[in-house]
Amino acid sequence: MEAALRNLPDTVTRLAPATEPPAPAQAKPVLPAAVRPDRLARWFRLHRAQLRGGLLGLISLGIFVALWQVLTANHATFYVRFTNVPSPAEVLARAILAFHNPVFGDHIWMSCRRILYGFTLASLVAIPLGLLMGRFQILREIVFPICEVTRPIPAIAWVPMAIMLWPTNEESIVFITFLGSFFPILINTLQGMATVDPVLVRAARCLGAKEASVFREVYLPASLPQIFTGLTVGMGVAWVSLIAAEMISGQFGIGYFTWEAYSLVQYSDIALGMITIGVLGLASSFAIRLLGRVAMPWGAAR
Structure with missing residues (x-):
């Protein structure tokens, strides 16, 4: 009897129906963080203004090109004459040929190099001079009239x-x-120095800051917005000045290319030169604004 009771668990185990182990639950696919819907929605919310501005800009450019095509295709004449103005298709065809010609690339390179030299020299002279003129009245009284x-x-x-x-x-x-x-x-550097809060200057001096530290920690950061405004405006004026100089006395450059096209009555090249000048100026201004965001992260945060 005792032996039967001892063997009872083994008998029950053999008679119990076999049960399969539960199937493991299927893991849900995990999307990369870069493509998660919540991340995409948040990115669109944060950049909604930039996306809207870019979309409106593309639409306005499309309308401008379409209007240009309509006026030139119909040779419209209502005080302003479009009879000799090339169409966008003609300019595009000429641009394809020009970009396969190394001479056109040389014109662009010469203009960009001149802009880089002249604008860099102007920045290296005008910014320190403006800071010093804004800080020391005697220097401003001597230099400003000139x-x-x-x-x-x-x-x-x-x-x-x-x-x-x-x-x-x-x-x-x-x-x-x-x-x-x-x-x-x-002028914009001088304006930036004039807008510096004198309370900040007095506070820095009360904390023991020397003149160089006040310049570096107070005057320069407070003047940076006006300085970069001056850089942006100066870049636009630099392109205007460069094109005028190349048209008159240059032998290479995009301004010389445009003036030569006018002299040879090549209307498509005139439009191509003008568009190239606009694109180069836009790229230069964008580079300055990008540099301003890096130099003034507090402004980009707003």
């Missing part, structure tokens, strides 16, 4: 003088570009 007398002179009026001053046309064109961008950068 700047105010020379600032209203158009850059194109400096071309004959620049040809006499500099030994080569290349240096004279860079000098014209320098003048075009120098005054906007200088």
